[in-house]
Amino acid sequence: MRKDKRRRLERAGWSVGDAGDFLNLSDDERRFIETKLALAAGLRRWREHLGLTQTEVAQRFGSSQSRVAKMESADQTVSTDLLLRSLFRLGASRRDVARLLSQKFRSRAA
């Protein structure tokens, strides 16, 4: 396990920084945030599609309305963990979630 292997991957186009540098930090951070936003937006759409209020969903989850609100707004205090669990609890399948993730990112403006 040496640099000979690392070189192989660098050429493979995996955008691995050279000389001990890492991936572009803001780049992977951006992907993570987009993922979170996508899950949050997806959760909201899913709930609305089910015709439920945040309060109703909260009761189902054994949580509170405020937490659901924070989930849907991708608040800093909610993890993708919670978003995933919530989507599943509302009946989404892994494939449904995957669809959310692979969708091209859209700003929530307007």
Next chain:
Amino acid sequence: MRKDKRRRLERAGWSVGDAGDFLNLSDDERRFIETKLALAAGLRRWREHLGLTQTEVAQRFGSSQSRVAKMESADQTVSTDLLLRSLFRLGASRRDVARLLSQKFRSRAA
């Protein structure tokens, strides 16, 4: 622990063989765990494809080898949050991650 959904899955014939050890879990918990397992396995494959050791990855992440080992084995103490962040840090795209999620679940038992 929602059981209103459990029965649906039990009859859905969820291809026995793929996780018989989850039979006592509710539908949504199962999906969540499968998701976690899929991400963990994906992370390992991704790392191996890059030709990196757990230690090298840990250094990149500013984490420790033990934590990476736990990630790849889907340890209880690692969140999907961490798995997602790690995949992204290794260069995976949202679409790559989505692919991992939508794949049919396979038990890692031989």
Next chain:
DNA sequence: TGCACGTATGTCTGATCTGACATACACTCT
């Protein structure tokens, strides 16, 4: 205007997660 309903924001406390370290296990060489 006031009220009802749904949603958003701020903060507290207990729970969970994270990185670190030590250490054990598994293999492969010599």
Next chain:
DNA sequence: AGAGTGTATGTCAGATCAGACATACGTGCA
């Protein structure tokens, strides 16, 4: 056997998160 390399497991202090509650905001309607 012993050394080197890679991976797994157990534990802990500090960091982060979850649910709860209060409260504010926004909209529609009487």
